[in-house]
Amino acid sequence: MSKGCRVETRHFMLPKEGSTAEECEDALAFDAGALRFAVADGATEAFDARRWAERLALEWVGAVRAPLTAREFGAWLGEQAAWLHASWEGRTLSWYAEEKRRAGSFAAFAGLRLEAAKGRVGWRALALGDSCLVQRRGGETVAALPLSNHEEFGSTPPLAPSSESLRAAALSRLVEAEGRAEPGDTFLLATDALSAWYFEALARRPEAAEEFDSLLAASDNESLAALVRRERAALRMRDDDVAALRIRLLPA
Amino acid sequence: MAYTAQITRANPTLIVFLLDQSGSMADPFGAEQGARKADFVARAVNHALHDLVIRCTKTEEVRDYYHVAVVGYGRAVGVGLGGALAGFGVAPVSAVADNPARIESGYRRVPDGAGGFVEMPVRFPVWVHPQAEGGTPMCRALGHVREILEGWLSAHPRGFPPTVLHLTDGESSDGDPGEAGAAVMSLGTDDGRVLLFNCHVSASRSRKVEYPSEESQCPDGFARSLFRISSTLPKNFLDAAQQLGVTAADGSRGFVFNADPSSVVQFYEIGTSLTGMAPHIWMEE
DSSP states (O other), rough: OOBBBBBEEEEEEETTTTTTTOOOEEEEEEETTTTTEEEEOOOTSSHHHHHHHHHHHHHHHHHSSSSOOOHHHHHHHHHHHHHHHHTTTOOOOOOOOOHHHHOOOOEEEEEEEEEETTTTEEEEEEEEOOEEEEEETTTEEEEEESOOOOOGSSOOOEEESSOGHHHHHHHHTEEEEEEEEEEEEEEEEEHHHHHHHHHHHHOOOHHHHHHHHHHHHTTTTHHHHHHHHHHHHHTSSSSSOOEEEEEEEEEO | TTOOOOOSSSSSEEEEEOOOOOOOGSSSSSSSSSSHHHHHHHHHHHHHHHHHHHHHHEEEOOOSSEEEEEEEEESSEEOOOOOOOOOOOOOOHHHHHHOSSSEEEEEEEEEEEOOOOOEEEEEEEEEOOOOOOSOOOOHHHHHHHHHHHHHHHOOOOSSSSSSSEEEESSOSSSSOHHHHHHHHHHHHHHHTEEEEEEEEEEEOOOOESSSOGGGSSSSSSSHHHHHSSSBBBHHHHHHHHTTTTOOOOOOOEEEEEEHHHHHHHHHHHTTTOOOOOOGGGOOOO
């Protein structure tokens, strides 16, 4: 645990219906000691999206210094892209895979860092795309980014590209935020299908959001999977990979 | 509600490209010097097949969200796919991907992400060759499509129903296509009837009619006969049309009359807009 700030983390992942866990293109990573947390969602259409999403989440959490500004994130993204593209060198591909590779890979990303200083806890976050961060306190939403309403989700979100030529335009859509946190606050990092569902549930069916929160807090992932499947079947949640990371701030 | 089934590998859908390859398809068409209707249409279909494959490509694997059939009619009625697929009535999109008749090299303009474009080398696979010979046996061609559909539907009774994209440049030479078209449209899955969309191409400067909702919008009897065998655009196709800036509204039929080159391209874009994977902005030219 980090000095002056203790957290409890819970996580949950489920691939889309009919897919295996190995096919899941969502990724999450956390380091409770370093107080860094991230989710990423590889774009299904993109080349090598699963590895790109995993790379972004893991490396952001593990970076010597968390990239927390657009400038830092842009430079860091370039390093990750160089690694990814280097891993593709020397492969002979079919015409269609070659075309996909040329376009590069894409993923949505959201990262959170907590900071404890002088008895207070602050947070900083950045997000690109439609993976979201929600801060809750006493049953109320304190902060949500980069989206805060289920109607804001579309089919073409901005994404973190591996292609250098697309990077500047994507970074212009990066959302940065910061705030204060108190013991008992929870942060939810989630990929798009779950985020959209969660926002709608908070607005229209708070008991469903509460059920989700309780199951995630209890690490009851079996019941969580049943909840997600139920909501998908009822067409209240889009059938997509799901990743959720819950961070609860404990008393010092 | 019809036309809402998710397209998955377990429940793929079928797209049939039905192409008029009659002698009149040798008439000039488009801005390119010497280009014929048949050349333009073959290129548009190859482009549509290319985009279908790319949309279904997951890293190095092509996922079979679609099955594809190409039927040509002119001097004869038959399968229009070339190369190793020449004998196949219906092919999964992965087989289409791996078996183009040939691959040409060229350049393509793609967005550079900063408001400009860059030329990138690409390979253009070719499956369909231009042909222009004989009459316009539209009824027989629609009958052949019906046989293909019946076979496919017996194995795929669930899921998003097949889409038939019919392109022609002239009137049927073997009778009114109304009955044969209606027979195609009477088939379906548990998610809805087969969708039959028609595109009539014309090199003349006659006024084009795009996605009409009323028969009275059609200028003559031939247009009206095609209107009657054109399915109403389901919402997801309508959304695709509107995204392309095409004037279409609730009740619009999948029908274009006197189409110019840009309308032909849009017709295939709208007709193939469904996919198990949402198209993303980087795929746009």
